[in-house]
Amino acid sequence: MRLTQYFLPVLRETPAEAQIASHRLMLRAGMIRQAAAGIYSWLPLGYKVLRRLEQIVHEEQQRAGHIPLLMPTLQAADLWRESGRYDDYGAEMLRIKDRHERDMLYGPTNEELITDIFRSAVTSYKDLPLTLYHIQWKFRDEMRPRFGVMRGREFLMKDGYNFDLTVEDALHAYNRHMVSYIRTYERMGLKAIPMRADGGPIGGDHTHEFLVLAPTGESAVFYDRAVTDLTLGDRGIDYADRGQVSDIVATWTAPYARTDERHDPEAFAAIPEERRVEGRGIEVGQIFFFGTKYSEPMRAVVVNEQGERVPVQMGSHGIGVSRLVGALIEANHDDRGIIWPEGVTPFHAGIVNLKQGDHACDAESLSLYAGLRAAGLDPLYDDREERAGAKFATMDLIGLPWRLTVGPRGLASGKVELTSRRTGESEDLSPEAAIARLREIYAGI
RNA sequence: CGGGGCGUGGCGCAGCCUGGUAGCGCGCUGGUUUUGGGUACCAGAGGCCGCGAGUUCGAAUCUCGCCGCCCCGACCA
Structure with missing residues (x-):
């Protein structure tokens, strides 16, 4: 691209509203423009990076055997009433009425929709295992959006859902996601550490968050320095090989690494002092195993080998794609501007x-x-x-x-x-x- | 949602207290100059001073209401 023929509205001065480096630099570098509180237009340079990240996520998901589709941003309230989350989700859910006064919502996530798709099409254990994902815009009406795309109300997210017959199969899906996520972040030039975390509204007790270390992160993190030395590199991974995948998970989850919600000061104190690190991190992904939390109320069942109807075992997994653009800049900049890793740069x-x-x-x-x-x-x-x-x-x-x-x-x-x-x-x-x-x-x- | 602050050319700001024809820097346009880390000069263009009501001879400025945005906190797949 020739710059005189491009659209790159760089700012010489920093807009007053921007507090953290990534927000300042994204505005100054002409990557985004604010449209409303927590809502941004992606200008050509920012859009290019966003699409590059999407592409990496797609490649790594499909390498792990996961199947892409696309669900809508607007959803009918009825499905959410069925799961019980229409009331539970609270004010963060943006509710809309259409011209016929039907209750709609701008999806904050897609468990209900994907479960509905699944149950209407899958009835036999022979169709399992199945992992579907999409990359779509979400809306969460945050009380206080801030930090540019790091905590926006509208954001681009990859969310995936696995459907398995047994808990063991579903845990393999969990492990597969962890490994594919580690590889995804590595390709982007990021060090993202899986940390034990809390379930939040999605629920489930088996869950890890992926944190990018950065001083401006919103979460306090505690970890064993050993975890930052781990690298997947370009080793070949057979995602169908349960042993290989679970070995990698075991290696990555062995060193102590927790967010403050799950921090255990005693276990932390047991780490040799020179390896103990307290810092801050940006959450760029999370994986959950939640069993039958949605499949039971929503009757997502399959017939097993014995001819019995059993609810499927599920998990969900997310990567905050638009937030990653901010996280990448937080982790890669100096006082003159951004420093893109080769894997994600908008131009080579x-x-x-x-x-x-x-x-x-x-x-x-x-x-x-x-x-x-x-x-x-x-x-x-x-x-x-x-x-x-x-x-x-x-x-x-x-x-x-x-x-x-x-x-x-x-x-x-x-x-x-x-x-x-x-x-x-x-x-x-x-x-x-x-x-x-x-x-x-x-x-x- | 509690507390605080801010809305004035594209961006950063001054003016408001003490009402009297809207200013500065950057950027933009034309020109001259310059050319290895944001050059200098000349000449220009560009503003319902967030919106609405009120007070006043007169409102960016005072009063009331509304809207928007930001910061701190609580909250946060």
């Missing part, structure tokens, strides 16, 4: 033409631009009539991990400069070598 590299209008610089910039695209990469070429300082400042702000600088000084010796946003380190390379380097960096991402 920025091209800064230091002397727009100079024939040699223009030609080399365009040639790099074409070369990167030919290599399957997605560059952002800053072709504005701006001074070098302004272009550098914009690139630093929007946080592309790699920058190619084209200027008369370097071109005199046939070189362009490749700079890492994270380390600030630069090297002078021929244009061909620079393209090759970037291709290598992004290989496999």
Whole structure:
């Protein structure tokens, strides 16, 4: 994309309402614009990141054998009356009446809807196991939305639901989700730690939250430093292999890691002091096993091998996709702006033409631009009539991990400069070598 | 929901106390200049001062009501 043909309304000054880094930077980098309290429009740059995260979530879910579908944002109240949650959910649920005075609601989650779909289509144990998920906008009428997309009222979430015949099968689904989530966050360049947590309105006693460590997180967390050393890497995982999956879960859940709700000071004190960490975290996902909590009241039953009708064992699992954009920035920024991990960056590299209008610089910039695209990469070429300082400042702000600088000084010796946003380190390379380097960096991402 | 604060060109703010033709910086437009970390200068454009009522000869400014937004707290798959 050429910047003069894009829509990137960056702000030089920080809007007064933004308190935390991710909110400030998302507004300044032209990623979002507030539409109402806790409700945001996603401008092109922000939308690109959001879609990239969606894509990673889709890939990892499907790799784990989970099946995508799409349920609506508006739901009929009747289903929620059936589960008993129409009254239980309280003021956080946005209730709407249609023209016929029918009670509707903007879905805060989808257990009821998915259970309804399931029970109308599945009647036999032979159709199990089944895990369905979607990525859809949710609405929760928070008392106090804040921190930009970190605590919005409208937010994009991946929510998935597993249906199994036995508790054992459902626990395997639980484990499968934990492993696929760990891999998902890793691909995004995040360290998200599974922590024992409370059930909340969804319910269930078997539940973990995934927390991204960041000083601005809303949850206090206590953990054994050993857990942050764990890495899944690109090892092959057979999600059907119960032993392999549960071994990974065992490894990740062995070190002490709890949010304050479930904190056990005694167990914490037993950890060697140098490994004890108290910090803050941002909740970016949660997984639950809740058995027959919904299947019983909503009569989601299958016939088992013995010909008996039994309620299915269920679990649900969520990833806060829009919140992740904020969490990524909280975990990856400096005083000049955002620093995107390669896995989620909206553009792979920025091209800064230091002397727009100079024939040699223009030609080399365009040639790099074409070369990167030919290599399957997605560059952002800053072709504005701006001074070098302004272009550098914009690139630093929007946080592309790699920058190619084209200027008369370097071109005199046939070189362009490749700079890492994270380390600030630069090297002078021929244009061909620079393209090759970037291709290598992004290989496999 | 309790407490506090703020609504003035796109953004950041001043003016309000003590009513009298709406200002500053950034950004924007045209031009000159400059060109390896937000250049300097010249000339411009852009505002029902959140909305409504009231007081007054006169309201951004005073009074009342409403709406919106932010912060702290409680709450939070």
